[in-house]
Amino acid sequence: MAHWRKEFSCTKHEQSNNNKVPHPQEPHPSINQPPIFGMNVIVTGAKGQLGQTLLRVLRRETDWALSAMTRSHFFTLGTMSSINPLSKASWREALATTGWHPDVIINAAAMTNVNHCETHREEAWQSNAQLAETVTQVARIFDARVVQISTDYVFDGVAGPYTEEHKPNPINYYGRTKLAAENICAHSGVHAAIVRTMWLYGYTDGLKMNFPEWVRDRLSNETHIDVINDEFGNPTLMEDLAYAVFQIIEKNISGIINVAGTERMSRLELAMAVAEAFELDSTFIHSVTADELGRTAPRPMRSGLITLKAKSLIGLQARSLKDGLMMTRTARNRNML
Template sequence: MKILITGSNGFLGSNLVSYFMKKNRYEIYCTSRNPLKVRNSNTIYGDLREISFVKNLFEQIKPDVVINTVSLVDLDLCEENPSLAYDLTVKTGRNIAQCASEYNSRLAYISTDHLFDGNKSMYTEKEKTNPVNQYGKMKFEAENVSCKYNEDTIVIRTNFFGWSHINHPDTFGEWVYKSLKSKKAINLFTDYYFTPIEVTYLAEAIEKAIEKDITGVLNIVGSQRCSKYEFGMKLADLAGMDKSLINPCSLNDGIMTLKTKRQQDLSMSSEKYKALFGHSLPDLNENILRFLGNKDR
């Protein structure tokens, strides 16, 4: 099976490249605008905003599956420059979906949990979307164009953490770990909820999803809802670090100022995944233990 991974220089893309390259049954191809942080000989450089490049990419590879991780993930920059966010998220998504359809390639579009207003918890795949910022709006539009232009599309909504490759900015889990390791006090929200999944667990679940050949929306997230504060406390506990370094705070108390509006509850249900595959996705304890175990890999 030929798999094309787009955005392979990003946090998720680079982790997916590393994961699938270890599997002998896949032929992995990557695309990026810049030199890869993960070594791979099957790399084609170019700009996915250019339809001519995307057409040549598909003609050259003829992939069986495309995993599209491309988007502008900087929430503040999405607000400041929505046209750039559109080009990097929606336009690239449309180009990829159109070409995937032409070449009969299955498409897995990696989406987000920033699609709802946050007024309830554990959103299912059937919930009505109501994003509160440009990032969420662009991701939802990219979901729609992916499904519109390629019927054989699975949209994967997720929230992940893990270890970055060299020269990549720290993700949330890394920032918490490194702060506590260096004895630095941090503030974490007690009222900002999510359902995080460790990135290698996510990669395993994506592999199952593309092999099962299902379409539509699928949440792949941790099975346990937690606040950012609870995440930090659990990480400190399992890593044997000083929990007193973590200061609880609220989104509403002004201790930490966020430029871009965020919903208070990003949590999503993974019951559909459980019904499809016959097992639950990992809980918070399992996710953080996997994160700690992968530190030096």
């Protein structure tokens, strides 16, 4: 049986503004089925930070056959097929061509740039809500399960941290699209796990930088940065999230489940921790409020996720921020050699 505290390894492998979406009714978690081995698993968003981490962790922990999907291609069994992830017909054609029958679809694809979502709403709706609908349609065809990656941005951030039972109330368009995706999955009739997470970090190896990587990059270049001191949340190591997804699949869990780091802090505190972990000069960090910084879309300011359910169902043991940042530093150093 795999354990939580593993070494970081790179081996082995909403439409209009007026649309209303109901609060999802959480399916009863099912954990009494036996583990399933030798499954066929599709990971969408395979070029993203989380997608890459999922593929790496699943290769390491399982004997499952893995396929990867990007915005335009489907990779499986050593072959590459063109695909439109928003088209059910395109999915069916690609799967028929390769003979691939998915047992699980992990939907890690999303438009996560919150300000861009606020100003490019049709694109955000397609990327976040419409894609989730297509995924569930395909899952019904193949009787496959779905793991939908979601976010704390479904909440308003007024009275966090939040459990799975708190009522969502998104305050930006990104959060509305992700809540819509949750509802689509919850009411699709497929076996779906909705995994809410937040503030992801980890080594990205040339991919789009997450917040801690951005801080490290700027401080390494001795660049002054403004960091918000009044926005709170749980930094979450992508490696821990990926392993949690593996456990959710293995234990056949459905419904909403929070997966996040155990330490809740401000963005400023996180940035200072990054400076310490990478031995960089924290005097380049300038503390500001969210109002002072000014952003296109509002954020949930006092957010956070409570993970007691995940601890009970899958034995979640998220690493401390200090350990996670050390792992990130080690992975970066190894890949820079």
